[in-house]
Amino acid sequence: MKKHVILMACLAFVMTACQEEKLAPSGMFDTDVPVYDETLATKDFDKYLYENYVETYNLEFLYRMKDVGSNTQYNLVPARYDQSIRLAVLTKYLWFDVYGKVVGPDFLKQNGPRIIYLVGSPAYNPDQGTETLGTAEGGIKVTLYKVNEMQPTNIAHLNQYYFHTMHHEFAHILHQKISYPKEFNTISASKYSPTGWQNRTDEEAQKMGFVTNYASSEGREDFVEVISNYITETQEDWDKMLETAETGQVSATETGKDIILRKFDIAKSWLETAWNIDLEALRQEVQTRQAEIEGITKYEELMEEAGFGEYTYDK
Numbered sequence: 001m002k003k004h005v006i007l008m009a010c011l012a013f014v015m016t017a018c019q020e021e022k023l024a025p026s027g028m029f030d031t032d033v034p035v036y037d038e039t040l041a042t043k044d045f046d047k048y049l050y051e052n053y054v055e056t057y058n059l060e061f062l063y064r065m066k067d068v069g070s071n072t073q074y075n076l077v078p079a080r081y082d083q084s085i086r087l088a089v090l091t092k093y094l095w096f097d098v099y100g101k102v103v104g105p106d107f108l109k110q111n112g113p114r115i116i117y118l119v120g121s122p123a124y125n126p127d128q129g130t131e132t133l134g135t136a137e138g139g140i141k142v143t144l145y146k147v148n149e150m151q152p153t154n155i156a157h158l159n160q161y162y163f164h165t166m167h168h169e170f171a172h173i174l175h176q177k178i179s180y181p182k183e184f185n186t187i188s189a190s191k192y193s194p195t196g197w198q199n200r201t202d203e204e205a206q207k208m209g210f211v212t213n214y215a216s217s218e219g220r221e222d223f224v225e226v227i228s229n230y231i232t233e234t235q236e237d238w239d240k241m242l243e244t245a246e247t248g249q250v251s252a253t254e255t256g257k258d259i260i261l262r263k264f265d266i267a268k269s270w271l272e273t274a275w276n277i278d279l280e281a282l283r284q285e286v287q288t289r290q291a292e293i294e295g296i297t298k299y300e301e302l303m304e305e306a307g308f309g310e311y312t313y314d315k
Contacts, residue, residue, distance in 0.1 A: 045085055048306060052092055053116075057108050061088055062117045079118035079147040082311045086152045087118065087144075087162065089306045090299075094158075094289050095166055102282045103275075111275075113173060115141040120148035130198055133161055136169035139176050152312075155294045159232045167231050171224035178274045184266050185219035187259060192218050206241055207248020209259025226260070226267045231283045232290075 036046030053061045063084035065076070079087075099108050113136070123132040123145045135143045144162055151157040188209050193200070197217040205213040215225035230238065245256030254262075271277040292298035303312040 042081065044307060045081070045088075048085075048308075049088060053088075057096060057112060058114065059108075059112060060115045061091075062115060063088075065119070075121070076119050076123065076145075077121040077148070079120040082314070083120070083147050083150050084118055085306075085308050085311045086303070087147055087150060089302050089308065090152060090158065090293070091116070091162075091166070093302055094163055094286065094293065098282065098285045098289065102285050103277055111174065111177065112170070113140060113142045117141060117143045118147045119143060119145045122146045122149075128198065134165035134169055136172050139173045142166065142169050153293060153296050153299050155290045158293075159290075164228050164232045167228035168224050171227045172220070174271075174275060175220065175223065180223055180270045180274075181266055184223055184263060187263060188216070188222065189219075192216060192222070194218050203244050206245040206260070207250075207256045209245065209248070209250050209254075209256045209263070211241060211260060222263065223267060226263050227271070227279070230264065230267075230279065231286050234287065 036043060036050050038047075040046065049061045053059045063079050063081070065078035096108055096112075099112075124130075125132060133145060135141075137143070144165060146161050150162070191208050191210075194217050197205075197213050200208075200213040200216060202213050205211075205216045208216065210216040210222060211225050211229045215222040229241075233241070242257045242260065245260050248256035250256055250259055268279045271279050289298075300309075300312055303309055
């Protein structure tokens with residue numbers, strides 16, 4: 001059976017772009033006048049996005065497909081309206097509200113992406129046998145694919161295709177603004193494989209000192225994979241990964257587990273010193289909310305509170 005592997009494509013972010021990204025006090029979007037059309041059938045959702053994303057975070061949440069914003073190398077279809085509503089409500093609860101509570105209400109206003117763009121279909125790379133889950137472009141725009149297949153109360157599915165990707169891409173945005181310690185890239189320098197990582201299984205990569213096979217592609221992907229996996233995985237799954245890693249002898253003195261924990265300590269310390277983010281508190285809040293969503297009742301409550309109870313499930 002042909003092995004299915006996943007690629008997260010993260011575009012390089014040059015220093016000049018980082019310096020030029022500062023926004024005027026009024027932000028990127030004019031929030032003094034409505035940016036939604038009240039004559040459209042989608043006005044309720046458009047108003048929700050305006051009030052909860054544009055006004056609150058100076059962020060445009062795009063669910064209508066635009067040719068100029070889509071990667072033309074893929075055959076893509078628009079995100080379904082009902083699935084876009086569900087993902088917008090869940091993204092607010094599982095990502096934006098988490099940072100607002102743990103780090104502070106202004107953190108994502110100042111450091112978050114400015115555009116989240118939803119695409120309904122997967123983005124396959126047939127030549128590589130991989131699938132692109134999401135992209136982060138210049139610290140400004142995050143694109144999420146496969147929205148039409150979203151399962152709103154299946155946390156494993158939500159993490160695999162959306163929220164792990166969001167935390168992964170956001171960690172890129174943060175380290176593009178403040179670099180992580182160069183020491184990190186030296187730990188597994190001889191084992192990175194930018195063109196061959198997909199030929200490694202997760203288990204093989206873990207025994208080498210990587211949390212996933214994609215982490216073994218290059219240093220910056222390794223760094224953000226440590227953060228995003230720790231945040232979204234349960235303690236049971238994290239411990240299971242470390243147990244696998246411990247069976248790999250990387251050097252005379254270190255196992256794969258030892259290597260991963262060294263990387264984890266660097267990432268955790270960097271988040272604390274560079275961004276004043278308590279990784280443990282952030283993870284605990286995410287884990288608590290994930291468990292609530294998987295309990296179904298909380299998801300139903302969120303949809304009702306947002307005014308979209310009729311879109312909670314497929315009809």
